[in-house]
Protein backbone atom coordinates (compact mmCIF):
# COMPACT_ATOMS: atom_id res chain seq x y z
CA UNK A 1 0.00 0.00 0.00
CA UNK A 2 1.26 3.49 -0.83
CA UNK A 3 1.94 5.70 2.18
CA UNK A 4 0.53 8.70 0.30
CA UNK A 5 -2.13 7.96 -2.27
CA UNK A 6 -3.62 11.09 -3.83
CA UNK A 7 -5.64 9.75 -6.71
CA UNK A 8 -7.60 11.19 -9.60
CA UNK A 9 -7.52 14.72 -8.21
CA UNK A 10 -9.81 17.18 -9.92
CA UNK A 11 -10.36 20.73 -8.68
CA UNK A 12 -9.73 24.44 -9.03
CA UNK A 13 -9.94 27.73 -7.17
CA UNK A 14 -13.34 28.98 -6.02
CA UNK A 15 -15.79 28.48 -8.83
CA UNK A 16 -13.07 28.63 -11.47
CA UNK A 17 -12.22 25.99 -14.03
CA UNK A 18 -10.45 22.78 -13.06
CA UNK A 19 -6.70 23.24 -12.60
CA UNK A 20 -6.19 19.62 -11.57
CA UNK A 21 -7.44 17.27 -14.27
CA UNK A 22 -7.15 13.85 -12.72
CA UNK A 23 -3.62 14.00 -11.35
CA UNK A 24 -2.52 11.01 -9.28
CA UNK A 25 0.46 11.20 -6.92
CA UNK A 26 1.61 8.29 -4.77
CA UNK A 27 4.70 7.84 -2.63
CA UNK A 28 5.88 4.78 -0.70
CA UNK A 29 6.87 4.96 2.95
CA UNK A 30 10.28 6.52 3.51
CA UNK A 31 10.73 7.28 -0.18
CA UNK A 32 11.24 10.57 -2.02
CA UNK A 33 8.58 11.59 -4.54
CA UNK A 34 9.25 14.50 -6.89
CA UNK A 35 6.82 16.49 -9.03
CA UNK A 36 8.24 18.46 -11.94
CA UNK A 37 6.60 20.20 -14.88
CA UNK A 38 6.20 23.55 -16.60
CA UNK A 39 5.18 26.75 -14.86
CA UNK A 40 1.44 26.83 -14.26
CA UNK A 41 1.06 23.05 -14.63
CA UNK A 42 -0.69 22.88 -11.27
CA UNK A 43 2.18 21.53 -9.16
CA UNK A 44 1.54 23.93 -6.27
CA UNK A 45 -2.20 23.41 -6.66
CA UNK A 46 -1.68 19.65 -6.32
CA UNK A 47 0.35 20.19 -3.15
CA UNK A 48 -2.35 22.47 -1.73
CA UNK A 49 -5.01 19.88 -2.55
CA UNK A 50 -3.02 17.11 -0.87
CA UNK A 51 -2.61 19.34 2.19
CA UNK A 52 -6.32 20.28 2.23
CA UNK A 53 -5.99 23.95 1.30
CA UNK A 54 -8.04 23.35 -1.84
CA UNK A 55 -11.20 21.24 -1.85
CA UNK A 56 -11.23 18.48 -4.45
CA UNK A 57 -14.19 18.18 -6.81
CA UNK A 58 -13.21 14.58 -7.48
CA UNK A 59 -10.62 12.17 -6.23
CA UNK A 60 -9.27 11.28 -2.82
CA UNK A 61 -6.26 11.61 -0.56
CA UNK A 62 -5.20 8.65 1.60
CA UNK A 63 -2.41 8.84 4.15
CA UNK A 64 -1.16 5.51 5.48
CA UNK A 65 -4.44 3.96 4.37
CA UNK A 66 -6.70 6.51 6.07
CA UNK A 67 -9.00 8.62 3.89
CA UNK A 68 -8.23 12.23 4.83
CA UNK A 69 -9.96 13.86 1.83
CA UNK A 70 -12.43 15.74 4.05
CA UNK A 71 -9.95 16.90 6.70
CA UNK A 72 -8.79 20.50 7.23
CA UNK A 73 -5.07 21.30 6.88
CA UNK A 74 -4.76 21.50 10.67
CA UNK A 75 -6.30 18.05 11.07
CA UNK A 76 -3.95 16.72 8.38
CA UNK A 77 -1.00 18.08 10.37
CA UNK A 78 -2.34 16.15 13.35
CA UNK A 79 -2.47 13.05 11.08
CA UNK A 80 1.21 13.43 10.20
CA UNK A 81 1.49 15.86 7.29
CA UNK A 82 4.02 18.68 7.25
CA UNK A 83 3.94 21.28 4.48
CA UNK A 84 6.46 23.90 3.37
CA UNK A 85 4.60 26.20 0.94
CA UNK A 86 6.32 27.80 -2.03
CA UNK A 87 5.98 31.35 -0.66
CA UNK A 88 5.61 33.04 2.72
CA UNK A 89 6.86 29.95 4.49
CA UNK A 90 8.49 31.67 7.48
CA UNK A 91 7.66 34.51 9.88
CA UNK A 92 10.35 37.03 8.94
CA UNK A 93 9.98 39.28 12.01
CA UNK A 94 10.26 36.38 14.43
CA UNK A 95 13.55 34.80 15.43
CA UNK A 96 14.67 31.46 14.03
CA UNK A 97 13.78 29.73 17.28
CA UNK A 98 10.38 31.42 17.51
CA UNK A 99 9.66 30.11 14.00
CA UNK A 100 10.45 26.59 15.17
CA UNK A 101 8.26 27.06 18.26
CA UNK A 102 5.40 28.28 16.04
CA UNK A 103 5.78 25.12 13.97
CA UNK A 104 5.03 23.08 17.08
CA UNK A 105 1.83 24.93 17.93
CA UNK A 106 -0.24 21.72 17.96
CA UNK A 107 2.02 19.92 20.39
CA UNK A 108 1.50 19.73 24.12
CA UNK A 109 4.63 17.73 24.93
CA UNK A 110 8.25 18.83 25.29
CA UNK A 111 9.42 20.28 21.97
CA UNK A 112 13.07 20.83 23.03
CA UNK A 113 14.31 17.47 21.66
CA UNK A 114 12.81 18.25 18.26
CA UNK A 115 14.38 21.72 18.21
CA UNK A 116 17.70 20.04 19.01
CA UNK A 117 17.18 17.63 16.10
CA UNK A 118 16.50 20.53 13.72
CA UNK A 119 19.70 22.24 14.91
CA UNK A 120 21.61 18.97 14.37
CA UNK A 121 20.27 18.84 10.81
CA UNK A 122 20.89 22.55 10.14
CA UNK A 123 23.73 23.68 12.49
CA UNK A 124 23.75 27.24 11.12
CA UNK A 125 20.26 27.72 12.55
CA UNK A 126 21.57 27.05 16.05
CA UNK A 127 24.08 29.86 15.60
CA UNK A 128 21.34 32.19 14.38
CA UNK A 129 18.57 31.07 16.71
CA UNK A 130 18.11 34.57 18.23
CA UNK A 131 18.15 36.41 14.88
CA UNK A 132 15.01 37.49 13.05
CA UNK A 133 14.51 34.92 10.31
CA UNK A 134 14.09 37.73 7.77
CA UNK A 135 17.79 38.61 8.20
CA UNK A 136 18.95 35.19 7.01
CA UNK A 137 20.11 34.24 3.50
CA UNK A 138 17.69 32.59 1.09
CA UNK A 139 19.10 29.13 1.73
CA UNK A 140 19.02 29.60 5.50
CA UNK A 141 15.42 30.81 5.34
CA UNK A 142 14.49 27.62 3.49
CA UNK A 143 16.21 25.68 6.27
CA UNK A 144 14.02 27.53 8.78
CA UNK A 145 10.93 26.66 6.73
CA UNK A 146 11.87 22.97 6.56
CA UNK A 147 12.76 22.98 10.26
CA UNK A 148 9.45 24.58 11.14
CA UNK A 149 7.59 21.83 9.25
CA UNK A 150 9.64 19.15 11.05
CA UNK A 151 8.53 20.49 14.44
CA UNK A 152 5.26 18.54 14.30
CA UNK A 153 7.30 15.35 13.66
CA UNK A 154 5.51 14.61 10.38
CA UNK A 155 5.43 11.20 8.75
CA UNK A 156 5.02 12.92 5.35
CA UNK A 157 6.97 16.10 4.60
CA UNK A 158 5.77 18.08 1.58
CA UNK A 159 8.07 20.73 0.10
CA UNK A 160 7.05 23.14 -2.67
CA UNK A 161 10.22 24.30 -4.44
CA UNK A 162 12.52 24.22 -1.41
CA UNK A 163 15.53 25.28 -3.48
CA UNK A 164 13.92 28.24 -5.25
CA UNK A 165 16.33 31.15 -5.53
CA UNK A 166 19.34 29.48 -3.90
CA UNK A 167 22.80 28.86 -5.40
CA UNK A 168 23.71 25.44 -6.85
CA UNK A 169 25.94 24.67 -3.85
CA UNK A 170 23.19 25.52 -1.38
CA UNK A 171 20.75 23.48 -3.48
CA UNK A 172 22.99 20.37 -3.32
CA UNK A 173 23.36 20.86 0.40
CA UNK A 174 19.60 21.12 0.89
CA UNK A 175 18.98 18.00 -1.21
CA UNK A 176 21.51 16.13 0.97
CA UNK A 177 19.56 17.18 4.05
CA UNK A 178 16.30 16.06 2.42
CA UNK A 179 17.85 12.63 1.73
CA UNK A 180 18.94 12.54 5.38
CA UNK A 181 15.36 13.31 6.49
CA UNK A 182 14.02 10.51 4.27
CA UNK A 183 16.53 8.07 5.78
CA UNK A 184 14.92 8.64 9.18
CA UNK A 185 11.73 7.12 7.70
CA UNK A 186 9.93 10.36 6.84
CA UNK A 187 8.24 10.17 3.45
CA UNK A 188 9.00 13.15 1.18
CA UNK A 189 6.92 14.75 -1.56
CA UNK A 190 8.66 17.64 -3.25
CA UNK A 191 7.95 19.99 -6.16
CA UNK A 192 11.08 21.18 -7.94
CA UNK A 193 12.09 23.54 -10.73
CA UNK A 194 15.60 22.06 -10.69
CA UNK A 195 14.20 18.99 -12.41
CA UNK A 196 17.42 17.10 -13.17
CA UNK A 197 18.89 17.44 -9.72
CA UNK A 198 15.59 16.59 -8.05
CA UNK A 199 14.97 13.52 -10.23
CA UNK A 200 18.45 12.31 -9.33
CA UNK A 201 17.29 11.81 -5.75
CA UNK A 202 13.72 10.73 -6.61
CA UNK A 203 12.46 7.21 -5.93
CA UNK A 204 9.35 8.16 -7.89
CA UNK A 205 8.95 11.11 -10.24
CA UNK A 206 5.94 12.74 -11.83
CA UNK A 207 5.87 15.10 -14.79
CA UNK A 208 2.67 17.12 -14.40
CA UNK A 209 1.22 18.94 -17.42
CA UNK A 210 -2.06 20.84 -17.31
CA UNK A 211 -3.05 19.22 -14.04
CA UNK A 212 -2.60 15.67 -15.28
CA UNK A 213 0.15 13.03 -15.23
CA UNK A 214 2.20 13.26 -18.42
CA UNK A 215 5.02 10.89 -17.37
CA UNK A 216 5.59 8.75 -14.28
CA UNK A 217 8.57 6.63 -13.36
CA UNK A 218 11.57 6.32 -11.11
CA UNK A 219 13.84 9.36 -11.26
CA UNK A 220 16.32 7.33 -13.33
CA UNK A 221 13.62 6.18 -15.76
CA UNK A 222 12.39 9.72 -16.34
CA UNK A 223 15.90 11.03 -16.88
CA UNK A 224 16.53 8.24 -19.40
CA UNK A 225 13.29 8.88 -21.32
CA UNK A 226 14.17 10.74 -24.55
CA UNK A 227 10.79 12.50 -24.70
CA UNK A 228 11.03 13.69 -21.09
CA UNK A 229 14.60 14.85 -21.69
CA UNK A 230 13.72 16.72 -24.84
CA UNK A 231 10.56 18.36 -23.50
CA UNK A 232 11.29 18.98 -19.84
CA UNK A 233 14.99 18.58 -19.12
CA UNK A 234 16.41 20.67 -21.92
CA UNK A 235 17.74 17.75 -23.99
Ligand SMILES: Nc1ncnc2c1ncn2[C@@H]1O[C@H](COP(=O)(O)OP(=O)(O)O)[C@@H](O)[C@H]1O
Pocket residue numbers: 013016019037038039040041042043044045046
Ligand atom coordinates in the same frame (compact mmCIF):
# COMPACT_ATOMS: atom_id res chain seq x y z
N1 LIG B 1 -4.96 31.31 -5.67
C1 LIG B 1 -5.26 31.12 -6.96
N2 LIG B 1 -6.43 31.53 -7.48
C2 LIG B 1 -6.76 31.31 -8.77
N3 LIG B 1 -5.96 30.69 -9.65
C3 LIG B 1 -4.77 30.25 -9.22
C4 LIG B 1 -4.36 30.45 -7.85
N4 LIG B 1 -3.12 29.88 -7.70
C5 LIG B 1 -2.79 29.40 -8.90
N5 LIG B 1 -3.76 29.61 -9.81
C6 LIG B 1 -3.75 29.17 -11.21
O1 LIG B 1 -3.64 27.77 -11.25
C7 LIG B 1 -2.79 27.35 -12.31
C8 LIG B 1 -1.71 26.45 -11.76
O2 LIG B 1 -0.90 27.20 -10.86
P1 LIG B 1 0.15 26.52 -9.91
O3 LIG B 1 -0.46 25.34 -9.25
O4 LIG B 1 0.71 27.59 -9.02
O5 LIG B 1 1.24 26.03 -10.97
P2 LIG B 1 2.76 25.55 -10.76
O6 LIG B 1 3.01 25.43 -9.29
O7 LIG B 1 2.85 24.26 -11.49
O8 LIG B 1 3.62 26.60 -11.40
C9 LIG B 1 -2.26 28.62 -12.97
O9 LIG B 1 -3.04 28.87 -14.12
C10 LIG B 1 -2.51 29.69 -11.93
O10 LIG B 1 -2.75 30.94 -12.53
Ligand SMILES: [Mg+2]
Pocket residue numbers: 043044045086
Ligand atom coordinates in the same frame (compact mmCIF):
# COMPACT_ATOMS: atom_id res chain seq x y z
MG1 LIG C 1 4.33 26.35 -7.98
